[in-house]
Amino acid sequence: MHSADAVETIQREMTVFARRARAAAGRMHPELSLVSYTLLGHLEESGGCRATDLAAHYALDKSTVSRQVAGLERAGLIERRPDPADQRVQVLHLTRSGRDILAQVTESRRAAFRERLAGWSAEDLERFAEYLVRYNA
Numbered sequence: 001m002h003s004a005d006a007v008e009t010i011q012r013e014m015t016v017f018a019r020r021a022r023a024a025a026g027r028m029h030p031e032l033s034l035v036s037y038t039l040l041g042h043l044e045e046s047g048g049c050r051a052t053d054l055a056a057h058y059a060l061d062k063s064t065v066s067r068q069v070a071g072l073e074r075a076g077l078i079e080r081r082p083d084p085a086d087q088r089v090q091v092l093h094l095t096r097s098g099r100d101i102l103a104q105v106t107e108s109r110r111a112a113f114r115e116r117l118a119g120w121s122a123e124d125l126e127r128f129a130e131y132l133v134r135y136n137a
Contacts, residue, residue: 039065
């Protein structure tokens, strides 16, 4: 396969991958979009952050993040707390419900990945993981 053909195949397969990821996220928890799931995951990993930090981290428009945050707040999955270092700043944190739903969806996603990759050798899994990390870097 020529490198131009390989790049075309990668582009096509990454598009299929993204479509499947969005569809799977909707099936696992209909109210939780892939973007919302990603934002919740980042809040958990970071221990909380500002909405502007989320927008910058994911290179998303501030209005997109604002809409997502508003929906997550209405659903009771996140809450705003004043930043101890600067009371004027609001920091987003997961609520107990947010942590519970994130854990539930994360486990469903892990199970789906385990099932989909069940026939792969350990070497193939390690190589695929390394390539994904390299690609996303």
